[in-house]
Amino acid sequence: MSNLTSLLIVDDHPIVLEGTKNLFQGIKDIDVEIETDFTKVLKRIATEPFDVYLIDINMPLNGITLAQQIKSMQPTASIILYTGYNVSDYYPLLLEKKVEGILSKTASKEKIIRTIYSAINKEMILSLDFLDFLNNMFKLQTMKSNLQLTEKEKKILRLITEGYTNKALAVELKVTQRTVERYLSQIFALLNVESRADAVKFVEKHNLL
Secondary structure, three states: OOOOEEEEEEOOOHHHHHHHHHOOOOOOOEEEEEEOOHHHHHHHHHHOOOOEEEEEOOOOOOHHHHHHHHHHHOOOOEEEEEEOOOHHHHHHHHHOOOOOEEEEOOOOHHHHHHHHHHHHOOOOOOOOHHHHHHHHHHHHHHHHHHHOOOHHHHHHHHHHHOOOOHHHHHHHHOOOHHHHHHHHHHHHHHHOOOOHHHHHHHHHHHOOO
């Protein structure tokens, strides 16, 4: 039985792709192949599946979409995304088990190779800031559960994010403008904000609705 691991690197930038492939020169137990045309990947792996996929996120077909398509065809495949943007933006994909790793294109050769070996062994390499991500997510979930917004308060928040004035809110809710002002004061106090604009920002930032 062969111990050779097959790796497919997918990137629509030929120079970057060739440079990434060259990182694996001299590594005898990983067989590296490349693909610049993302439209050919699914057809190719239908007859030639790989153990590990290293996929550029920022292609005409989003790398995340390609990863999902590969997973649907090959559930046991290990997929690592790599990007020139902020790696932490994609941490939720790790929690959702949609990929087995995320790499920055500025990562060192040693880290890239370590990450590939970790995927082969069904392990995961995580940066320390992943703990900050988990901590912030836990705090957000706790905050949401403690807010206890009523359906009416949620409706008012939805309406003010749509630009409703106090007068329009009063008509929609069939109450007086004074009552609307009281509702808004209660909501602002609950969210610890001081204005409509701050409330809208808070709702959008924390995805409350």
